[in-house]
Amino acid sequence: MKLLGKLTAFILCVSALLIGCDPEMKQPIMQVVTRSESPSEKARTAMERVNEKRTKIHENAEETDDFSIVFTASEDIFKEELGFRKGFWVDLVEIYRQENLKNAARLEGLENLQDAFAKKLEAGTLGMFYFTYISAFDDIITEYLRLSFEFPEKLETERLALFRESIRNGKILILFP
Numbered sequence: 001m002k003l004l005g006k007l008t009a010f011i012l013c014v015s016a017l018l019i020g021c022d023p024e025m026k027q028p029i030m031q032v033v034t035r036s037e038s039p040s041e042k043a044r045t046a047m048e049r050v051n052e053k054r055t056k057i058h059e060n061a062e063e064t065d066d067f068s069i070v071f072t073a074s075e076d077i078f079k080e081e082l083g084f085r086k087g088f089w090v091d092l093v094e095i096y097r098q099e100n101l102k103n104a105a106r107l108e109g110l111e112n113l114q115d116a117f118a119k120k121l122e123a124g125t126l127g128m129f130y131f132t133y134i135s136a137f138d139d140i141i142t143e144y145l146r147l148s149f150e151f152p153e154k155l156e157t158e159r160l161a162l163f164r165e166s167i168r169n170g171k172i173l174i175l176f177p
Contacts, residue, residue, distance in 0.1 A: 043145035053077045054131045067127025092140045099167040
């Protein structure tokens with residue numbers, strides 16, 4: 001019985017070699033099926049690219065001892081990686097603040113961050129810590145990006161309305177350094 005099974009397998013292999021493949025199948029199929037990312041995954045991936053560029057800029061600033069470059073570089077990164085217009089991330093932070101006017105703890109967190117910004121600015125060291133501070137707002141930006149990927153057909157004003165709703169529903173919680 002074993003011999004018959006081996007003989008059958010051998011005959012099938014030899015016949016496939018002699019007959020060949022389907023004439024239309026001249027090249028192997030190379031297309032790989034990839035899993036599509038969810039809007040949340042796409043948003044996180046985009047922010048990872050932003051943070052990689054922030055890291056490179058910060059390292060460059062440390063090497064040259066010139067932290068003044070981080071401010072303009074930050075805006076450039078948002079524009080290049082996310083397609084944001086200048087200051088758009090600040091608009092998102094302001095919306096977050098507006099939607100949390102009745103939440104004393106969240107407002108206090110924003111005020112503490114602003115105070116830290118002011119102290120570092122007065123000391124002339126804000127550039128050294130700038131990316132650390134603005135990274136506190138990454139969750140806000142990530143949520144807006146998620147909405148952009150989920151609703152690409154919507155206008156910016158419509159996405160901002162959805163963004164406000166996300167904030168009201170508590171989908172974004174910011175932890176300040």
